[in-house]
Amino acid sequence: MPSEDELRDFLSYDATPHNSIDTTQVISRSRRRRLPRQIAAGAVSALAVAGIVTVAVQTTQFTSPAAVTSQGAPADGTTDETMPAEGFLDTGLKRAPAEKINLCTGALAEVSPSLYGLQLDVTFPPTAPVGTDPITGTVRLTNTSDTQVSGYTPPTPALTLSQDGMVLWHNNGPVITSLAIVDLAPGASMEYQAAFTPVRCAVDDDTEPSFREGLPAVPAGQYELSAVIDFTADPGMIQPGTPELDLVTGPLSTITLG
Numbered sequence: 001m002p003s004e005d006e007l008r009d010f011l012s013y014d015a016t017p018h019n020s021i022d023t024t025q026v027i028s029r030s031r032r033r034r035l036p037r038q039i040a041a042g043a044v045s046a047l048a049v050a051g052i053v054t055v056a057v058q059t060t061q062f063t064s065p066a067a068v069t070s071q072g073a074p075a076d077g078t079t080d081e082t083m084p085a086e087g088f089l090d091t092g093l094k095r096a097p098a099e100k101i102n103l104c105t106g107a108l109a110e111v112s113p114s115l116y117g118l119q120l121d122v123t124f125p126p127t128a129p130v131g132t133d134p135i136t137g138t139v140r141l142t143n144t145s146d147t148q149v150s151g152y153t154p155p156t157p158a159l160t161l162s163q164d165g166m167v168l169w170h171n172n173g174p175v176i177t178s179l180a181i182v183d184l185a186p187g188a189s190m191e192y193q194a195a196f197t198p199v200r201c202a203v204d205d206d207t208e209p210s211f212r213e214g215l216p217a218v219p220a221g222q223y224e225l226s227a228v229i230d231f232t233a234d235p236g237m238i239q240p241g242t243p244e245l246d247l248v249t250g251p252l253s254t255i256t257l258g
Contacts, residue, residue: 098228099158099172103167104201116145116149116151118142118149118248119144122159122194122227124225126255140192141190141229142187143185151237153231154179158227161197169215223257225254226252228249
């Protein structure tokens with residue numbers, strides 16, 4: 001058994017500074033070893049965040065309005081639940097109104113036959129004087145189908161004066177909001193009073209609510225007249241595949257100015 005003096009010497013040896021731990025140095029060395037790992041982990045985190053942002057941007061691009069076709073549906077054929085079911089362009093009229101179908105100096109529009117069998121025929125004098133005075137005539141709406149057609153149209157068709165397929169003049173100005181009732185048996189027709197002015201308009205004229213004053217008269221020659229009108233069918237006439245709103249036109253009519 002060790003004596004009291006030996007025990008004291010033993011305890012005194014364990015308490016000496018040469019066996020103590022320098023905590024400051026240990027923490028310092030640990031921090032130096034951990035720093036590269038922290039930097040690497042930070043870089044990976046930054047790349048992960050960048051990847052999330054990239055995916056979010058790409059997803060936004062796929063659902064942007066630019067990916068929607070003119071028919072109001074996404075270009076890939078899918079349905080975007082954030083869009084109204086009827087599509088963002090569905091306002092009841094997915095084309096230009098009749099009075100904007102043919103614009104100044106543009107090509108005369110080719111219009112498909114009416115889905116309800118309606119047709120417009122222009123009746124004006126075969127000849128008329130050159131000048132800037134309006135020339136009056138009539139436009140006849142005929143039901144060429146074998147069923148009753150009912151609905152309504154504006155009070156007058158839109159007229160177009162053209163030559164060699166190019167629009168020289170068309171109806172322009174305030175739109176009359178009254179309606180003309182259409183109720184035509186097969187083969188029956190109704191007439192509208194109409195007028196055109198034998199002058200030439202320019203592209204800039206279509207940017208204004210009405211044409212400028214003093215449009216130049218067209219020279220003597222042979223021209224064509226045509227008419228177009230919007231027809232709205234009664235609800236009872238609408239069947240699958242037939243629209244409520246139909247664009248009605250007809251053959252060209254020749255007029256000579258001299």
